[in-house]
Every structure is written in structure tokens, then in C-alpha cells.
Amino acid sequence: MNAILSFVASHWMPHLILVPIVLPLLTAGLMLLLREEQQRSKVALNLGSTALGLLVAVLLLLQAKQPGMPGSLGIYLPGNWPAPFGIVLALDRLSAMMLVLCYSVALAAAAYASARWHRAGVHFHPLFQLQLMGLAGAFLTADLFNLFVFFEIMLAASYGLLLHGSGRPRVSAGLHYIAINLAASSLFLIGASMLYGITGTLNMADLARSIAGVASTDRGLLHAACAILGVAFLIKAALWPLNFWLVPAYSAATAPVGALFALMTKVGVYVILRLWTLLFSPDAGPSAQFGSAWLVGGGMVTMAFGAVGMLGSQRLGHLAGFAAISSSGTLLAAVGMGHNQLTGGLLYYLLSSTVAVSALFLLTDLIERWRNDGFSVAPYERKDDAPFLSADLVHSASAPLDDDEQEVIGEVIPAAAAFLGLAFITCTLVVAGLPPLSGFIGKFALIHALLNPLGLGTAGAPLAISSWVMVGLMLVSGLFALVALTRVGVLHFWSAHDRAAPKLLVMEGLPVALLVLMCAALAWKAGPVLRYTEATANALHAPAGYIRAVMSAQPVPNPTAAPAGSQQESRP
Template identity: 70%
Template sequence: MSPVLEWMASLMPHLMLAPIMLPMLVAALMLLLKEEHQSIKVVLNIGATALGLLVAIALLVWADQAGSSTTLGVYLPGNWQAPFGIVLALDRLTALMLVLTSSIALASSVFAAARWHKAGVHFHPLFQLQLMGLSGAFLTADLFNLFVFFEIMLAASYGLLLHGSGRLRVQAGLHYIAINLAASSLFLIGVSMLYGITGTLNMADLAQAIPNVSSADRGLLHTAAGILATAFLIKAALWPLNFWLVPAYSAATAPVGALFALMTKVGIYTILRLWTLMFSSEAGESAAFGSMWLIAGGMLTMAFGGIGTLAATRLTHLAGYAAILSSGTLLAAIGFGQNMLTAGLLYYLPSSTLAVAILFMLADIMDRWRNDGSLTDFEDEEAPFLSAELVPTQGLNLDENERVLIGRAIPASAAFLGLAFIMCTLVVTGLPPLSGFIGKFAMLTNLINPMGLGQSAGYQAGQSGWVLLTLMISTGLFALIALTRAGIRHFWATHERGTPELRVAEGLPIAALMALCIVLTVKADHVMQYTQNAANALHAPGTYIQAVMATKPIPNPGQIVPNTSLRESQP
């Protein structure tokens, strides 16, 4: 390796701090600027988010280096060895979530620059603090700092949800705050109980301690895990804990709703990370604890989300129920504990999240077009060669004003919105040829053939697998009916509306997220290999545990450190 490459490789562990430090410093800087300097804040917000995306991509490439399924980066910010100090850990799953977060965040920040960032104060600092909380939750390797980053994320989301004011937004915001404060209390209770039983909050150390818990404390351990899981399942939108989600997300402004599409995935990520660590096949009597609850709860959530899409009359409500449907599918698949099924759900996760984020953005533009437009369609003078005087109408399709439909140009903005809506419909419902179909097909294949080549031991599918298969198909059909109905209402019943107003700052982020869905489809083999390696590492947590626990602090440059054990080395 050349000296330049060696120098860059030595910097990569330190780059793990950037997704946390960059938004924190930018938010602090923007708080020093007055609200009159909105243009500067817009540039800082978009620039910092774009830089964060580049950092996330670099970390993803680093996590996937050499094609190994065991690559893991560990960083000790306080230079104290685990389990005594703060630890950041990066693997394929973490890197995937960071890239997904930064991609949607960049699209949301650009979309907000069109109009919504002016609807209230401190939008841009809150936006960056939200990114700080999300990135920290994905990177941290201990429960205490997970709680800290959760609270940063939630505190910022309170302000973002209330951005734009309005009675309905304030009402939904108060409900959202109350529910999340209750979830935070459950988080603290669960963490306290786990610490009292195991004496540690480091995730890797917890995984080592759980098999050694005495039989007398095993029930208390499971109770603590259940309380902690309830806090995460509230964020993951498990039924019936998700009654708050649709009113809150639909009340948010469009860029905030798109960013909130990531919030449920934080709960999904945390459950997947902790469940595969704490209750793996090496957890003794606690192996696969809670799997049936995840499967049953996920299926009920899917049914609730599917029925909700049929009942939704607003596009924002439809997007909210689509997020619930996606979460239910992921939770049920997690509960089976099969590495190949996990690979499929990890492929499906970014696809569904991107589609929901696009739906929230589209809802704002399409509702504005539907409610504000009173202009007529293309007039004949815009296309004189289609006028009734020049074109014989006998035998041709005519509209309500007896104008010829054949050959009439479709407005570019309406065509763009229609194409984006069709793509979202295909991804959410799991229809070919886009990535939503590939993700669902991968999961369905492993449900039908649970003992395929390379499959890890987990809960065998059996009847539950067939029920999940049926639900995935039926809820996809429900979503298809609901989205088709919404498309007809917004695009076909437009005879008294003019061309929709679409700014470049609104169309560009939607197009970028659509392009990501296409990339996931075209590069499905590479992405699936990546998610398979990530799933294999999750279901064989020994490498994660060893890497976190064995990372040594960096010795003081002015101090000669003897060759002693890890726990005796000085930070």
C-alpha cells in the first residue's frame, strides 16, 4: 500500500466522529446567526448535509473493504477501553443507515429551501441537531449514549414538528411529545434494570454477560429487555403503539415528514442490533427471546397499515400508513432470526424508506396543485394545430369541452409528478420492476425455503411464514388499491386545473431519491451481496463483541507504555 493510502486508512477511524461532530458544530454556528441571515443558513445546512453524505459514503466503502463479512471499525472517543469508556462502532449495517440518513436529509434540506424553511424560526439548527441524534444512535455501542442521542434526536424533532405553527400541528405535536416522553421513561427504566442485573451498559459486554445471568435473575432480565424493547417499538410503530404516528407525521411540513420517515427506522435498527447481540444463539437460556412477539406484532402492524392505507383520504395519511406497513414487514421478518431473511429485509429497508420520503414531498406539491389550481387546461391557442377548426373530431377521443385528447402535450411538471407517484406506488406495493419488488421477493423466497443454502439457525417459518407471506401479498394489494385511487383523484380529475407549480428546489430532491431507487434496482446483485454480508455479521456477533472489547486505547505519546493487558493500559 502506498504511503498516501496508508495515511488515508489511518484517518478513517477518526472519520467516524464526523457524522456526529459536523452537524453539532454547524448547528452551534447557525444559532449565532440572526434569523435575517436565512440565505447563509440555507447554504450552511445544505453544504453540511452534502458533506455528511460524502463522509457516510466513505465510511460505507471502508466498512465494505476487501469484501470481508467481518470488517468492523471501533473508535474510542474518550480513549478509555470498553466497557468503561464511550465506544463508537461501524459495520455494514451502521454505514448503510448513515448513507440512507444523509441521502434523505440532503433531499429534505434542498426541498425545504424552496419555501418551508421560512415558516418558523431555527429550522436549520434543529435540522442539523436531528441529524446529529440520528447518526449518534447508529454509531454508538453502549446503551447510555444511545439514550443520549435518542433524546437529542427527539428534542430536535419536537421543534421540527411544530415548525410552521397551526392548531392541528400544535395538537399533534403535543401528543407526539407526550408519547415520546413516556417512551424515554421506559427506556431509562429498562436500562437501569439491565445495569442492575449485568453491571454494564456496553452492548458487546452485555452480550457476554447475558449467558452468565443466574436462573433466579433470568425472569428479571427478560422483563428489563421487554420494557426496553417497548420504548424502541414505540419508535418502530408497532401496533397498537403507533396510534400517534399518522396524525403527527401528516401534520409536519413536507421536508420534516420526509426526514421523519427515518425515525421509525431508528427503532427498527436498534431492535435488530440489540436483539441479534443480546439474544443470539449464544445467549443460553435467553436465545431468541421475544422472537414470537416480534413476528406476531409485526404481522398485526402490517394488517393495521394495510387497512389504514385503504381508509386514508389524504396523501400525507397514506404516506404515514405506508411507513407503518413498512415497519411491520421489517419487524416480522426480524423475528424469524434467519440471516438470509435478514439480508432481504435490509435490502427492502432503504427502498421503502426512500419511497415514503418521496410520498411526503409529493403530497405537499400535489395538495397545493389540487387546492389552489383554478386555471384551465391547455387552451387551443397554445396548440393551434389541435384546434377544432383544423382537426376533424369525428371518431376521436374528446374531453369534456369537446377538445381532442390525442396528441395533446402533457405538462412537464405534471408528467414528472405522475412518474414519481407511479415509482412510489411500485416500491411501496412491491410490484416489479423496482427495488421494492426485489426486496419483498427476496424475503418471500426465504420464507418459502427457510432452510436454503447458508441459512443460519433461527425460528423456523412454518405456519407463521405462510401467514407473513399472505400478509405481504395482501397488504401490497391494499396499498396498490389505495395509491391507485389517490392517483386517479389527483391526476385524472384535473380538468379545471392548470399546470402544477414545481420549483427546481422541489423537483430536484424528488428526482435524486427516485434515482437512488433505480440504482438499488440496477445494482441489486451488489447491494444484496452487501446486505448478505451485513446479515451474516449480525447473526454471528462474536466478531463485533471481540472487536469492541479488544480495541486498545492509544498510549500517550510522551509516555512509554509497557506491554501489559488491555485493562491495565492507561488512556
């Protein structure tokens, strides 16, 4: 394995970093050349490209976790200009981890959509791939300008995906979603422009190097620029009170889109974690730890808002949306408190909560369809508003149509109701943070870090009030989530309903099973995963290595021109 990784690092690593961005772009372009009737080809391309992207992401993760090998922090200069003058892509432990998470959830969502939802509208597959391109670019870019570019690609694709399937609820929620994200994009531009005017750079590493040297007369303007930029990211991270758009939008989206959107809030958390540890590290002088109190306070209020929202909801789609808000609040509060051990725990919790919420969105569609006698309807949507049900389909309940308008009888998964129940229980345990699954391990790691902020040598030292408040909120939010999900589970699985047993297509049950198994695998391999996240946290809180790697990356030299009249030496 080391020999393979060494070969990849020395020969393919620089170009492999580009694959998660270029692959979905080329796939989307190819699918646009196909006719809309060629759905099977588009499904094959979508699944194949996403699976290949996941394989590349795993290779990048294996490379990033080998600190002794060349290229463990990979820097790619697409324009062959050194930083800060050219575009820079950077791969480290954090970005590699986010790529694997992104492509894992995306593969499950793409497989689920291939069963029925992809034909609820046009251009689903190209939009899906462009969404992946934006997500991967946001995780890999090392400068704010290109972060804005990838954000816009991601958002533009998400507008189409949210409206996929039409219907009044989706259009209404989609218009609100578009409006709030256009406002966030405007704030992003304003904040980035102000930062460039103050520091003369948008490269993240160069910004981190320049923060401490900003003149005292410009320090207030610098903080204002960072605050404006932070608001744009906090809108995406669903911080209260900026998260009023999330539950209506995510619950109105089709199930695979909702599962993919579970990653969107984590993009906001990722950017805040990346920039906050870079720009406001202890080396930032007067700007060190800027905004930490706002992150802690806002994150705690968001946790409480999400927990109360779950307790007050009885629709599965709303519960999944509020679960995403609650987990986002936990992550933001932990970022604001930010020490190494706590950051390692929050990264593990990020993985666990994202996978569980994505699975919950997929389960929402299956359970609602079962409850509504086989009709695929969104929450709070009437049967006659079903987005892609035709007269030919109504009489055959849940049977979708193939390209020849013939009914497709899905293979019945044995004990489908038991499968749905077990998957729902698993998601409940993870979201509520109960043993023995990954949600409990993630919350335990966070609570342990909160109660031991400086390690084992501080036994008996007084803890900050904020630490006690956050521990209490984590316990209470877990209790509220357990009550809310248990209540809905009883309603759907234990109450008497005059309905037939659910019928699930294999391509619907398999993605849910894979996401549930990922939650179990995170618990089974909790030791190695936590060691990885702790090493990632240590690197984030010691940003000198990242800054040095980005700023010292050298362009590839031009080949030496052969003397006039001489024959250039051939190379094998």
C-alpha cells in the first residue's frame, strides 16, 4: 500500500487533486449533449462519475493521512502562477475528509434518485453533477475569490435541484431560498472586496500572514469586513436567526435533493472553521480569536432552536430539517470555543450527523409514500399535487414508469416494514446521541473535551460557564430529539393503519442501508476515525504548515527550448 501511495504521490498526486472538480464538470457537459429521453444513459453516467469521484476522494484521503510521504499536503497551481498571484488548490486532512463525506452522501442520493425521482423534471443529472463540482471546489480552493466562484456554481445548481418536480410548495420555498442566498452572495462580495482593499490579497494563506500586520487604524474596518463575510457563511451554516429558510426549503425538496442538501450547511461550517483557524489564530495579534463569543453564543441558541423545533414538529421532513439545524449549532459553538481536542470531536460529530440526517431525508420519502398508500408525495403536499404522477401511474400506486411508459415492478425487499423501522431507529439513536452508535461517540468526545479543556492535567480546575451551558444543551437537545423522533416513529410504525406492506425498489433501499451502515462503521472504527480527526484538529490549530506549503509552492518550470538548428532530445 505504501508503494502504491508513493507512486501516486510522486506521479499522479498533483493532478489527482483536480479530478473531484473536473470530473463532475465534464460529466455534466456530456450529459447535456444527450437527449432527455436517454435517461438510462444519464443514470449510468451520474452513478459512474460519482462512484469514480468517491474512489478518487478515498485515494486523496489515504494520501493526506500519510504525514511522512511527499505531497501529504498537496498544492496545485492550475494557472502555474505562485501564490498569492494565481489560483491555488490545497488538499489537507480536512478537505480530504470533506471530499469523502461529500461523495459518499452524493452516491447514495444519486442511487436513490435513479429509482424514480430523477424523472420528476428535466436536467436532474447535470444539475446534480454541477452541485458536486461546486461542493468539491469549495473544499479544495485556497483563496476567497475562487471560493465565491464555487459557491455560486453550487448555489446555481441547488436552485434547479430544489425546484425539481415543481409543485406549489417547492416553488414557494424555492423562491425564498433563492432570495436569501442571493443576499448571502452579495454579502460575500462586499466582505471579500473590503478584505482585498485592506490587505491587498484574497489568498487564504496570504491573508493569515497579513492579518497581524494590519495598521491599528484599519483594524476596525478589517473586523467589519470579516463580520460581513462571516454573516454570508453563517447563512449557509443555518445560524439562528438566519436559518428561517432552511426547514421549508429542505423539507419541500425531493428526497435525494434533501439528502444532498444536508451537506450544504456543513459547507458553511467548513468555511468558518477553515478561515477562523487561519485568520484568527493566536498569531493574529489583536485579531486573535475574533468573533469567538458570537460563534459560541449563536451556536448555542441555534442548538436550542433546533431542539425545540424538533419537539414541535410532527412531519418527518421538518424533523430532518431541524435536526440539521441543531447539529449545525453544535458545530458552530464548538468552533467558537476552539481548542484542539474539541475540534477533533466536532469533526467526528460532523461526519456522523451529516450521514444520519441524509439518511433521514431518504427515509422520509419512503415512510410518507407508505403512509399515503404508495404515492410519492412531499410532506404537506396533497396526493393530487404529486409532481410526476400521471393518470397511468395513479392506478398502479407506487410503480414508476420506464422510458417506454411501461410499469416497472420493483423487487420487494423482504420485511420492508422492518427494514424501514430499523433504519429509522438507527437514525433516531444517532441524531439523539444514544449508544452504541456514532452519535453517542461524537457527543461523548465533545463533552469530554468541554469538561477537560486543557487535557488531563487540569483536574479540579474551574470550567467556563459556557462549557457547562453547552454540555447541558447537548444533553437536552438529545432528549428533545429522542422524544420527537420516537413520537413520530410510533405514529408511523405502531399505530394501526389500513394499508398494505411497503414495497421498496432495490435502488431505494440500498442507499438507505449504506448510509445506516456508514453510521455503524463510524462507531465500529471510532478509534482510527477519532485519531484522524484529532490529527486534523492539531493541523488546523497550527496553521503555519498550511501557510508555508501554500506560499512556497513553485510553478512548474517551462521546458528549455532547444537551440536553433539542433534536434531536441526525445524522451521515452
